[in-house]
Amino acid sequence: EITLREWQKQKFDEALNALKTKKTLLLNVTTGAGKTLFTLLLGKALHKKILFLTRTHSEFEAVRREAERLGLKITYLFGKNSVCPYATDDIKPEDIECRECVLRDKIKDLSGLKPSQILQLSKDASDFCPYHSLRALITKVDVIVASYMYFFNPFLRRKIVCGSQDCIKPDELLVIVDEAHNLINGDEWFSKKIGxxxxxxxxxxxxxxxxxxxxxxxxxxxxxxxxxxxxxxxxxxxxxxxxxxxxxxxxxxxxxxxxxxxxxxxxxxxxxxxxxxxxxxxxxxxxxxxxxxxGKLMVIPSDTIEMIKESFNFADKRVLMSGTLPDLGLEGYRINVEVRLGKAEYYYCSYVNSRVRYRRANAEKYAEIIKKVYDGASSNILVFFPSYDFKSEVKKYLNGLPVLEESKRITHEEILELMKEGKYAVLLVMRAKESEGVEFRDEGNRNLFSDMVLAGLPYPDVSDALIKRRIEKLSKVTKKTEEEVAKELTLITIKQTIGRAFRDPNDFVKVYLCDSRYKEYFSDLGISEKEIKLFG
Ligand code: SF4
Incomplete structure (x- = not known):
């Protein structure tokens, strides 16, 4: 028997009705509060085939756990480039032409296996095709998990959503877009590069x-x-x-x-x-x-937001969900739920500023803040910078401090091991690949850090033409000013960064907001001025 959380019970009928009438549900609910289970239940109640889209393969396992609790059958669409035993590193799915392959019709029953087991099996598959074995399951299961591109890239979508017998039909489909704030960067998915x-x-x-x-x-x-x-x-x-x-x-x-x-x-x-x-x-x-x-040439089609919107016509119903769901100009029924997980203690460093023109002058002050936080911390500290440049600028003044940074030489797992044994300042960059969606917890789901420093405000770098273009396009579809859009993007990054510290009701973390401009975001972050202490 599944016990639902309070918000899940309260909002279920409202969400179900919204999907029946409006067809699109915009679900803005705190990360960690149980959105996956909630949306799978909706799909079950609607008797729809669920296509669950995640940013990367590492999120597949979390969906499997929830589907299993609900007794739903599931399969995973790993890209050909990840499970084809012939693929090498620089291969794209389009580069693999199965017609010439001897394994093309060799199907093995992979149902019931975990994503990690499938990847393991695929490595040296010699008597079956892992890709087509998984592909063969899509009409037999209730839930298909795939990465975004399998729905948003028309070439890849055609292989799973189409009119033929072994495909899913658009009218039987509920598509769920997890962490839908990533759609903001959708322009890059359609880009082409040459060097x-x-x-x-x-x-x-x-x-x-x-x-x-x-x-x-x-x-x-x-x-x-x-x-x-x-x-x-x-x-x-x-x-x-x-x-x-x-x-x-x-x-x-x-x-x-x-x-x-x-x-x-x-x-x-x-x-x-x-x-x-x-x-x-x-x-x-x-x-x-x-x-x-x-130093490379990159081209981005003129209307990527339109391309994303058009994709949604290939599903009867859709859910876009996130803990920080932005306005993308999409019509739909919106449900907002804010669940307080854990407890934060906020500090504000009002005397520093990470604006590009002040950065050099302020780098040393930031280093002092970090040292001070480290000295007073009971455990490791996480330090998030708005950019790589600023990180290396501040690092020059961090001598004497035991720092850790993920690199080619040290993996996330190794960092976690070190954090368990000692006390470090872990340096990260907001929104960077190695920090997005990454957790710093032990096996008991406890945070491996006591303090988190946001060393600068992640305001979009509008001197970058790609980011400037993105803001212009979003401003157009949402009818907001470019400044409002930029502020919304900043808020999303701040919330995503802070959010990872609070996944469990027992979490307690001190959070330092270090940039004078954070003041403008206090109310959006749900912090009153009384709650926040001045630091330094
Ligand atoms: Fe690779 Fe399977 Fe295609 Fe053969 S049939 S090339 S193993 S994906």
Whole structure:
């Protein structure tokens, strides 16, 4: 028997009705309060097939646990690039052509296995195809867990949501988007990138095509050489810059590139078909805005928010959920629930500021704050910076302090082990891959830190053209000013960062908000001025 939490009981009928009438539910509920179970129950009550979308594979296991409690059958759609035994690191799902594979029809029953067991089995699968074995289960289960791209990328979606017998039909589908605040960065999912390496490899492929066919490809070669020279000379200015002028192929040359890439792909034996000529073709075949991102060319289609909205037409009903659900201009019925998990003690450092132009001058002051917090802390401390640059700036003044940072040499697991034994200052960057969704807890679900410092305000860096563009687009669809959007994005990052300290009713953490500008966010964070102590 499942015992529901108070909010789950109270809001269930309201949510169910919303899905029946409005078809879209916007569920803004504190992380850790039980959204997964709640939405799976909704799907069950509606007799729908559930497609549960998460950001990464590491979140699959949490969905499995809740589905199991409810007696729902589940399967996982790992990307071909993660479970195909032939795939190498730089392979995309589109590069794998199963028709030529001997394992194509070798299906093994993988039902009932945990995601980690499936990954383990896939590593050296030699008598079955892990991808197609999982794919074969989608019509037989109640819940399918997949990463976002399996729904938002039309090419991948067509393989699971379609009209044919072995597919899920749109009208039987309830799609659940977990951590839906990530949709803000959806523009990057549709982006295409090329760099020097792409062009050099494309030239090598062109050599092979020329020596195997009688085609004159000198125009393609001339273009690739010009593009290569251009890429040699563009500068990595950090982040993304607008790039109005760059070499573009004529329509005819583009067509020749396409044909050459097909010839090259035909020459490859076996199922893995990677072609850099195809990458060049895909890049120039995408219409949109082009940037210089860290010395590479990147193109983003003009209307990615529209592309995401269109995807939702492929499901009868949808739930977008998050602890910090932003306004994306999507219509739907919104439910807000704030559950207080644990207890925070807030401190405000009003005399520092992390605005880019003050950063250098303030770096030393930030280091002093961190040292002081560390000295007074009963356990490890977590320090979150708004950017890598600022982290390294402050680090210069942290000598003498035992610090830990995740890197190629030290993994998250190793950091956790060290935190159990000693007392460290763990340096992190807000929203960075290695800190998003990552927990710092022991086996008993207790925090391995007592204090958390937000060393700066994570205000979006509008000098980065990609971020500026994102804010402009969001401002357009939500009809809010760009400043309001920027403030909302800042608030999401702050809440996500602080939120990880509070997943359990017994959590108690001291939180230091270190930037004079945090004052503007107190009320949105639900903190009254009386509750907050001045630090320093
Ligand atoms: Fe890989 Fe072959 Fe399976 Fe395709 S059919 S995913 S190539 S193992």
């Amino acid at each position: 020097k390496k792409t062009v050099n490899n494309a030239l090598k492929e062109l050599d092979e095509v020329e020596s195997n066919t009688n085609n004159d490809l000198s125009d393609v070669r001339a273009f690739l050489v010009e593009l290569g020279k251009f890429l040699e000379n563009i500068v990595d200015e950090g982040g993304c810059r607008e790039l109005p002028l760059y070499p573009k192929p004529s329509a005819e040359v583009l067509l020749q590139i396409h044909k050459a890439s097909l010839s090259y792909l035909n020459m490859i034996k076996g199922p893995i078909k990677r072609s850099y000529l195809r990458s060049v073709y895909d890049f120039f075949n995408t219409e949109g805005d082009t940037f210089n991102c860290n």
